[in-house]
Amino acid sequence: MSTLIKTDRFVLSETERSAIEREMHHYEDPRAASIEALKVVQKARGWVPDGACDAISEVLGIPASDIEGVATFYSQIFRVPVGRHIIRVCDSMTCYIGGHESILDSIRDQIGIQPGQTTADNRFTLIPVCCLGNCDKAPALMIDDDTFGDIQSGGVAALLESYQ
Structure with missing residues (x-):
C-alpha cells in the first residue's frame, strides 16, 4: 500500500x-x-x-x-487531461507548403475533433506544434513518440487505426 x-x-x-x-x-x-x-x-x-x-x-x-x-x-507537459495517444501535427511553413492542411483535415474527419481537443473516448488528443524537426519529410506528424513524415491524407486512417 x-x-x-x-x-x-x-x-x-x-x-x-x-x-x-x-x-x-x-x-x-x-x-x-x-x-x-x-x-x-x-x-x-x-x-x-x-x-x-x-x-x-x-x-x-x-x-x-x-x-x-x-x-x-514546455509543450510536452500537459496541464489538462489528454487522450491515451497524443497526435502532434506540424504546422511549420515547410509542412504547411507540403500539405499540412489536407493531413489535418483528414485527421479531423477520422476522429471528429479540432486541434486542442480530446476524443470522447479519450483515445486521441490533437495538438498543433510549430516544428517537429522533420522538415525534409514534410508534412510530418507525431503520435506519442513515433514520428511520421511524407504523410499522405489517404494514409491517415490506417495510421490512426494502429493506435488503440
Missing part, C-alpha cells in the same frame, strides 16, 4: 515523491530537476493537475512559481 503525501491542494503518492527525490539527487541545483519532477507526475497521472507544482516545490525546496514556469513553458 502506498503512503500519500498531502499538500494544500494536491496529493503526491509515495512512489511519485521517491522518484522526484531520486531525480533531484542527479542535479546540483534542485531547479534543474523541475522538468524531471513534472514528468514523474505526468507519467503517473497522464497530465499535471493543478496543485502539482506546489507539491513538487515542497519536495524540491524551491518556489512553486519556478515549477509553474517550467510547466507552462
Whole structure:
C-alpha cells in the first residue's frame, strides 16, 4: 500500500515523491530537476493537475512559481487531461507548403475533433506544434513518440487505426 503525501491542494503518492527525490539527487541545483519532477507526475497521472507544482516545490525546496514556469513553458507537459495517444501535427511553413492542411483535415474527419481537443473516448488528443524537426519529410506528424513524415491524407486512417 502506498503512503500519500498531502499538500494544500494536491496529493503526491509515495512512489511519485521517491522518484522526484531520486531525480533531484542527479542535479546540483534542485531547479534543474523541475522538468524531471513534472514528468514523474505526468507519467503517473497522464497530465499535471493543478496543485502539482506546489507539491513538487515542497519536495524540491524551491518556489512553486519556478515549477509553474517550467510547466507552462514546455509543450510536452500537459496541464489538462489528454487522450491515451497524443497526435502532434506540424504546422511549420515547410509542412504547411507540403500539405499540412489536407493531413489535418483528414485527421479531423477520422476522429471528429479540432486541434486542442480530446476524443470522447479519450483515445486521441490533437495538438498543433510549430516544428517537429522533420522538415525534409514534410508534412510530418507525431503520435506519442513515433514520428511520421511524407504523410499522405489517404494514409491517415490506417495510421490512426494502429493506435488503440
